[in-house]
Structures are given as C-alpha cells and as structure tokens.
Amino acid sequence: MRYMMTYDMMETARNANQWFGATARSMASYPMFSAIPNPALNWMAAWGEVAERSFERMAVKPDWGIRTFTCEDGKDHLVDINAVVERPFGDLLHFKVVGREEQPRKVLLVAPMSGHYATLLRSTVKSLMVNCEVYVTDWHNARDIPVSAGKFDVEDYTLYLVDFMREMGPETHVVAVCQPVPLALAATAYLAEQDPAAQPNSLTLIGGPVDPDAAATEVTDFGRRVTMGQLEETMIQRVGFKHSGVGRLVYPGLLQLSSFISMNGERHSKAFADQIQRAAKGEASDHDAHNRFYDEYLAVMDMPAEFYLSTVERIFKTREIARNDFTVAGHKVDFSKITDVAVKTVEGANDDISAPGQCIAALDLCTGLDDNLKASHVEPGAGHYGIFAGRSWRNNIRPLVIDFMDANSRHSKPAEKPKTKAKTKRKPANKNSAA
Template sequence: MRYMATYDLMETIRNTNQWLGATARTMASYPMFAALPNPGIQWMAAWGEVTERTFERMVAKPDWGIRTFTCEDGKDHLVEVRTVVEKPFGNLIHFDVQGREEQPRKILLVAPMSGHYATLLRSTVKSLIVNCEVYVTDWHNARDIPVSAGKFDIEDYTLYLMDFMRHMGPETNVVAVCQPAPLTLAATAYLAELDPDAQPRTLTLIGGPIDPDATPTDVTDFGRRVTMGQLEETMIQRVGFKYKGVGRMVYPGLLQLASFMSMNADRHGKAFRDQIVRVARNQASDHDAHNRFYDEYLAVMDMPAEFYLSTVDRVFKSREIARNEFMVAGHKVDMGKITRVAVKTVEGSKDDISAPGQCIAALDLCTGLPAEKKASHVEPGAGHYGIFAGKSWRNNIRPLVLDFIDANAGDPEPSDRAANVNVA
C-alpha cells in the first residue's frame, strides 16, 4: 500500500468514474435523443450528472463562498479572504470585511487537519464574522506540497499554531474545533512559557480529545486495537506522479473517504439514488441540500503521514497530552504554565466521536490557572457536528463563547445574542 501505483490506481478509478458520468451526461444531451420519448435517456443524463459531480468534488478544494456581509449600516460590504501568514503546510487567513470598523473581538479559529479542508467551518465563520475579526488556519493538501518542504508532524503543527498566535498578538481569542484541541492547548502552554507577552487572551476548546480515555468511543477504541505497524502498512501511501507532492508519504483523502462512506453505506447510497431521481424529475438544483452537503463532505485532502501517525501514537495511544508529557523539539511542554489565559471547554452530550469528558480534561491539566479563569459547558442533545455548527452552535454555544471572551477582555463588549446574520 506504500507505493505510488496504489495511489495512482485510486486516482485512476476516481477519474474513470468522473469520465463515465460526463460521457453519459453528454451523450444524453445529443439533439437527436430529444425526438425519442424514452425516459431511459433522462435517467442516463441524471445518473451522469450526479456521478460526474460526485467524483469531481473529491479532488476539488471548496470555495469559502463568503463574498458579502450586511453590516449595521444596512449596506452590503465585500469580504476579502486575505492571507496574512503563509507557510508550506498551512496559511493563516483573515476574513476582512471591507469598509467596516475593526471589531474588538479578534478570533483565531483553529481548523482540524483531519481529512477535510478548513471550509468545513464555513458556517462557524459566518456566524462569528457578524461582530468579530475572524482568522482561520487554512491547512494545505499534502499531495500539493513538494517533498523538499520536509516533514510535518504534531510538533510542527504545534509550532505553526504558536507562530500564528504570535502574529495575531495577545488580544487574540483562540477557538479550537475538534482534532486540534490538544495541540492548541499545548501550543498555548508552550507560548506561555517561552513568550508570555504573546499568549492569547482566551482559549476555547470545542469537542477535542484532550484525554481520549476519559470516555472511550469507537474512535479511541480503534486506536487501541491496531498497532502502529498495521496502521502504517494499510493506511499510508506515496503521492502519485500527477501532483506536486509526488513521492510524499500521506494518508490519502480518498482512502479516508472510502472509510467514511462504508460506515454508513446504506444511508449514502439512498441519498445518491434519491438525488438521481430528483435530477431526472428536474427537482434538483445546483445548491440544494444534497449538493451543499456532499460538495463539502466529498472534498477530501491528504494528510502528511507523519502527522497522522504521530497523532494516533502520541495523542491517542500514549496520551502524552492527557498525561502532561508532551514534547516539542526536545522540550517538555507543561500545561501548568498557563496562568492567565482563560480556558473554556465545550462538549456535546451526544458526541460519539469526542465524548463528554474527553475535552473537559483540559481544565485539570491547567494547574496554574485560577478557578475563575476556567469554564465548561455541555450542550444537551448536541452531537459532534452540532457543537460548532447548526442550531446548537448558533442559539446556545456561540453566545456563551462570546460572553466568555467578553468576560475576560480588557474592555469587554456586550455579546450580540440576537445578531442577524446575512452573509452571501
């Protein structure tokens, strides 16, 4: 599984299915078929359209789609996505609302590097851009990064976060979603030790596996069942000749997507069959619910092999973060060094990926932080996705996070609980 031929074989299968879909759609559009009252032609066109779009999206990075924002003055303002820090494996980007006064809340939204692009947090960004300056870690697809750029493991990830925090300054409020929560906690602690004046003002950890063994799930059980040798042999491949990262060892996004789809094969199969029916009946649209969901869900990215393997080994198996034994560049990071950064954890009561108890473990690690600087919240009825997107996030969690930020600000501004979001 480590060779380029395997990676290229998966890409060939994907490319072939995209071509078959395009061929069926194009063939069904021939003018001569319009004279034939055969519903099979419509079904062929519908199958081709859905199939082509499905396999095309697997290698396309989604657009943020945040172009304008309606401010309090009632006018639409353009939103420019600017790169403020550029690095080989990921950039720091800023959603700059043109013509609007700079907002007092500056938020660094740490996106996961877990197989999907940072655009997975699109709705989170839209909800925060209302009255915050929003910055996001935009991780790159490993297949597009030349081997000459070197390795990228969880220590490098931690150092990247420290650089981003330094750039944004001490008035920053960091919000880490899911997978990066442990490393964001470590980056904050390391920064508190090395450069106290650069540490952020607040740190909010949402649904992250700080201590995976606190409440085991299928995800943590999988990490226990397999050995690192098995994981490397079955999951790691070399990027094929089609991309700039040719030869780089990665955990392929297509392989991860196949695993995701197989877990709920019946549900996904029904969703695509129903979409074909809707397309054949002219009931579908480019931005209907099916396309909005799967355009993002199917867009996967390759992860650097060393990042994937070190995450499983050191975060889940060895529990270095949970045991406060995490090392970065030969230096032991002590979470107790966090003494003035207010820390809040958010969990969902029905989260089956990072179950309640895993994230709140961060508060026990922050031994140097006074109790008034710690907070936690468990959202009733919310699953993993719901704690950073959807109604639970918009109606309950977002206001609580903004209240927490304001309560720990030098000059707190009242959080806007009923802010109207009108983002195109």
C-alpha cells in the first residue's frame, strides 16, 4: 500500500486540472458576459478549452479510427478489427478489409510497450493496409489488469511474440518498431531453435535498442546513471482503488508522460501557448494539427513494473541482447541460430531516442545468416517518429520495406500458375545489403 496514495494523488491532480479547465471554459463563455467584450475572458475560455481537452486525453485510450478503406475498385470497404488472440496483457488484432481479396503479404506489426498505446502506429497501419494483411500487437493498460493475471516482464513479452508468430504462420513478415526490436529478434531466434517451421519470412527492425552502447543518447545515459534501487523507489507505484488492477506495481503513465514532455519542454510549452492563442482567435478546430498530435501523445498507459525494470536492467544495463546472453523461460537464446529469416534494420540519421548504430547491431548478432539475407537503411534527416509514421516512412522507407518483403517471401502462394517442384534460389534482401 506504500505507493497507492501517490498514484491516487497523481490521478487526483489530473482530474482536478481537467475540472479547472472545464470550469474556466464554461464560466468565461457565460452568455451574459458577451454584453461586455473583454479579451481576458476570451483567453480564459481558450485556456480552459485546451486544458480540459489535454488532461482528459491522459486517461482515455484512443480509438483506432480506421472504419473504412478505399480499395482499387474505387469503393469504400468496411474495416473489421478483430482480436485473433486474446491474452491478459495484450491481444493480436487483425485489420480485415471486408469484401477485399486476401492480400499476398501478411504483416505482424509489433507495437512498443513504452507508455503509449498501439494506436500511435495508426498511420503505419493505414499505409500497410494498402497491399498487406495487417496484424498488430495491442498491449493493455497495466492498471486494468488484475493482480491475479500474474507478472509480465521482457521474457513474457518475448513469449507473447512467439505465440503470435506461431498463430500467424511461417508466411508472416514481422515489422518491429522501437522498444520491441531486441525482443522481436529474440523471439525469432527462440523459434529458430524451438519451432523452426514457425519462423517468419522476414524481420524488419525499426529504430530499436539492440545495442544501446553503440551510440549514446539521453535514454541510454539515464539508464547508466541511475541504479535499479533508485528506479524502483522513484518510478514504481501501486495502482489505486479506482481501477481493476488495484495493488499492481506499475510505472504510471502520468509519470512517463512527465518524462516525455521534459525531454522537449520548451517545444511543448510553445505548442500549447500557440494553441491557446488560436483558440482565443477562433482559429482552432477539433481535428487541427495540434489536437491530432496531442490527442495521441497525451494518451498514456501504465507499464507493468517488472517489464519496465527488466527492460532497463537486461536490455540497457547488462546488455544481454547485445552480448547474445539473453534467456527466455530458462532457455538461452542464440542469435546465430537464425539462418533462414531475412533481417533488415532501419534507422533515422537524426534519431535522438535510438541513435544510428543501436539497431544495426542486430545484423552482427546474426552470425549464422548469409549476407544476402541481411540489409540496412539509414534515412537521412529523419528523427525517431519519422522512420515509422512520418513523411520519411511514407515516401522512402515503406517502399523499401515492401520490396524487402517481396524479395524474401519463401512461403508466398503462386499466382495462378501450375505448381512446380523446382527449387528456386531466394533473391538478395535488397541492393543495400550489409557486408
């Protein structure tokens, strides 16, 4: 019970600020005040509008908002989002376009469990739905998971990925984004030894910390500075009575959000000040650029304490993945066992979270993989977000990833041609193969 009061105090502060915003907006918009025009009242109403929306979004899981999809026939088809596998800590979702033929590429998009919901990859999902069957890992907010569901650490996360890959079958192309990159690599290596027939066709790793020491960032520096005891004392709290996960130890989403904002405090302060000015002038709208971004950015989820602590200790401090010394359920994973899964890494030249060098380290770990099945790409001028959801992803990276999948589809179905038993040689991953 030691930290339950602190957890509830944070939620109380969030709730109070949402109420202050709603009150200011309602009071300053009182019809009688229109008889006495006053710029201060307009500003007060604008502040209330922005404050109420911002603090409200912190406690709401965003909707995917993908209801229809325009296909090549020019018609809008409904999109069914179905849970293929349901687990206590996360589900495997399938974005099924109703009435469209099954697409030749089956993609498992592995979303991070690092504070934000999987909906952060909404634009990535939309871009892949054009010509892929898209599946996404949808992680749950730890505050809503009863203590009876047990623990969830990096090993459990890896085993979830193993089960999802088995469910989807060997024709799958896996795309891991950010935090789960090293664990997706570990899950693939685990399958290479335990269930080779379930291995995916290809593995695309985007901006993840396979070897955090390869290039220092604020994130890696923080991991080095603090001790595990300090992290446990300052970051971990127990979920309050309001939620189903009462008593569960978590790294609270609100605490994570304060860390996110502090990294670029000046930029966020200016963004909100500008939005208040736009609202005061009547130039803000429900779906303007500011609200579209911050509705997602401010929506945070609690992370299981054991997952957060084991990530810091095993991925960043002791570098178990980078040293090929990672153990899952008592089995030591050996990355050299990956011999038949094409691996591609993608990094952003301006990535300040997972700097260039951290992700490409995965290729050096795969010593049993032929060079023609390895590939890498560094996107000039791209930051962390841009390499999976921004303009760089849409214009440059996505086409490369699709080409990489096509070049390494050993289980793809033949296209209306007589079957042949002749064995064909697999194509190189792409022209940018790693030496």
